[in-house]
Amino acid sequence: MTQIATAGPCLPHQLLRAAGCHAGPLAFDHDRTPTRAEAFMESKFMPWAPLVLDHWLAGDYDHLDAVLFSRADDTSQRLFYYLSELRRTGRAGGPEPLIFDVAKIPRPTSAARTETKLRELAERLNVTAAALNDALTPAETSIPANDPVCLVTGTPAPDDRLNDAIRNAGFAPVAETLAQQWSEDAPCEPADDPFAALATALHALDSGPRAFADPAARMARRIAETQAQAVVVWRIEEDEAQTWQLPAERRALELSGVPHLVLTRRDWFGRDGAADEITALLKGLAR
Numbered sequence: 001m002t003q004i005a006t007a008g009p010c011l012p013h014q015l016l017r018a019a020g021c022h023a024g025p026l027a028f029d030h031d032r033t034p035t036r037a038e039a040f041m042e043s044k045f046m047p048w049a050p051l052v053l054d055h056w057l058a059g060d061y062d063h064l065d066a067v068l069f070s071r072a073d074d075t076s077q078r079l080f081y082y083l084s085e086l087r088r089t090g091r092a093g094g095p096e097p098l099i100f101d102v103a104k105i106p107r108p109t110s111a112a113r114t115e116t117k118l119r120e121l122a123e124r125l126n127v128t129a130a131a132l133n134d135a136l137t138p139a140e141t142s143i144p145a146n147d148p149v150c151l152v153t154g155t156p157a158p159d160d161r162l163n164d165a166i167r168n169a170g171f172a173p174v175a176e177t178l179a180q181q182w183s184e185d186a187p188c189e190p191a192d193d194p195f196a197a198l199a200t201a202l203h204a205l206d207s208g209p210r211a212f213a214d215p216a217a218r219m220a221r222r223i224a225e226t227q228a229q230a231v232v233v234w235r236i237e238e239d240e241a242q243t244w245q246l247p248a249e250r251r252a253l254e255l256s257g258v259p260h261l262v263l264t265r266r267d268w269f270g271r272d273g274a275a276d277e278i279t280a281l282l283k284g285l286a287r
Contacts, residue, residue, distance in 0.1 A: 002125075003063070005095075007052065007079070008070025009181050009207045010102045012118055012198060014188065016068070018135040019125035025182035026067055028052050030158045030269060040086065046075040046238050047268040048158065048178060056083065056094050064095040071101045072207075102202050115199035122195060132194040138187060147172040150282060151228035153219050153249075154235040154242070156181045158268055162234065165275035169282035174226045181207060216248035223256050230285055231260040232278055236268045259285055 003023040004016055016022035034041075034054035041050050055061060069080035080099045086092035101117040103110035122132065150166045152175035157163070159177055166173040176184075186201035188194075206218060223231060233249055235242060246264065253260045261281045266274050 002065045004066045004068055004098070005061070005064050006068050006070075006182050008068075008073045008076030008100075009184065010072035010104070010186070010202055010205050011068055011070050011100055011182070012121065012202060013183065013185050014135040014137075014198060015118065015122055015125065015127055015132060018127045018131040021065075021125065023064060025179045026052060026061070027179075028055050040082065040091075044238070045078065047236070049075050049079050052079065053082065057086075057092055059094065061094050066096040066098050069097060069099045071099060072104055104203065111200060111203045114203045115196055118199045118202070119195050129194050132198065133190040136188050136190045136194055136198065137185070138189045148229040148285075149174050149226045150230040150232060150278075151175070151219075151222055151226055152232045152234055153215070153222070154233050154263075155239045155268070157234070157270075161270045162232075162275060162278060165279050166282065169279050171230060171282050174222070174228065214248075215242065215245045216252040219249055220252045220256060223258055228258055230282055231256070231258050232281070233260070233262045233264070234266060234274065235264045237265045238268070 002019070002021040004021045005023040005026040006013065006016070007026040013022060028048065028051045030051065032051050032054060034050035036057040037050040037053035041053055061067065069076045071077050077099065080097050083092060083094075083097040087094070087097070100121065101113065103113045148171050150171040150173055152162060152166070152173060156176045156178040163173040163175055163177075166175075184205070184207055186198065186205045188198045188201040191197035219231070219233075222228070231253060233246075233253070235246075243264070246262070250262065253262075259281065261278060263274055263277065266272055
């Protein structure tokens with residue numbers, strides 16, 4: 001059976017499930033030293049990319065048939081091209097790199113292109129409209145937390161290490177890890193034309209660095225939705241694309257009146273004491 005893993009946001013997970021080939025988000029070891037990748041990759045990638053490339057060059061993904069990357073994320077897109085060239089020149093093997101050309105510009109031509117690319121992928125995977133409809137599900141309703149909520153925005157974390165610090169301080173984290181971002185479904189219910197419906201949902205999904213949503217407005221909305229009693233904006237050194245949003249986010253935080261902590265230019269692996277700073281904020285609020 002064909003197995004396709006995912007590596008990026010805004011991907012058509014329902015289509016992969018309808019095809020019976022969804023292998024989940026691409027796994028990698030956060031503590032790995034990417035010595036193989038260093039020969040091919042410069043430093044301006046997000047930190048997960050050299051780890052994935054190192055696993056790939058070591059043959060750790062050879063059990064997969066393909067990996068689906070995303071045009072909605074610069075690092076995902078660039079890594080797709082790196083791997084395609086390395087495989088073309090015989091310097092890498094492994095699964096076939098694929099890219100889903102999801103367009104995020106808020107205009108009809110972008111939505112139409114996304115639909116075209118979705119239909120092309122469906123044809124490649126032999127997914128019918130009926131099969132896709134069976135895989136479509138509406139948005140899940142979140143369950144209210146028993147503990148006070150701490151909302152974390154910014155860069156998706158590599159794992160639960162920040163969430164664990166929040167839980168240990170007596171708060172419920174509302175945050176997104178990288179694997180969760182790479183697994184997020186675009187909310188979409190069954191429709192007469194499920195390909196058009198899913199393409200519209202993917203085009204509108206405000207996940208990923210190339211989304212045209214207003215991050216400050218999205219954060220204010222999430223504060224209201226979650227009734228957050230604390231907010232942490234955590235953004236890593238390499239996440240340069242979102243840095244210019246920070247002034248508007250600061251204004252939104254001040255207007256919300258919610259206690260908050262802004263951590264920028266941080267270490268993705270959490271080796272700079274970010275968890276301790278978050279703990280200090282939350283324990284101070286709990287007194």
